[in-house]
Amino acid sequence: MFKRAPRKPKFRKTRRSAGIASWWTLWRVPILLAVVSAGWWFLYRPYVAEQGWQQVTYRFAQCGQPWSGAQGCVVDGDTLIIGSGPKRRRIRITGFDAPELDGACPAEIERARRAKVELHTWLAIGPFEWSGEDEPPRDQYGRELREISRPLESGGRDYLAQHMLSRSLASESGWGAIRTDWCT
DSSP, X not given: OOOOOOOOOTTSOOHHHHHHHHHHHHHHHHHHHHHHHHHIIIIIHHHHHTTTOEEEOOOEEETTSOOTTOSEXXXXXXXXXXXXXXXXXXXXXXXXXXXXXXXXXXXXXXHHHHHHHHHHHHHHTSOEEESSTTSOOBOTTSOEEEOEEEEOTTSOEEEHHHHHHHTTSOEEOSTTOOOOOTTO
């Protein structure tokens, strides 16, 4: 009499569920890659970027003046010396170029003196941090290359390079930077 309508087997996918499954199959790798990349960018990268910074508590004098208990001296607006004798270390601060004390004109020499005093003043504020750990890279003259900053209470950093640039006592350095003519 009455025939039952045939049931659909449970293992068969409907057209709609098959579309969702194929979409998920296609996009799961890029989505997973995006999630992992975002996690690295926001969580792990800042941690790695802060590795290699060492706190420095040295006191600095200006080279050519009595050190009176200082462990190092400021040579010019972007160079420091620590220690003396065979343990003497020369440090070139990266991120900016200061004018030279033996500059091409009186204006450059004056700005170089001001840069040297400003660097000494910034270092005298208190402890700071520099990059490079125990084996920093070196330049062609054998000087250690270090970036210097000071942690702020707000959680940010006061970078020495930005400090010197904001006071017009240095020019930018690095690839593509235009050399400043301090005499104009």
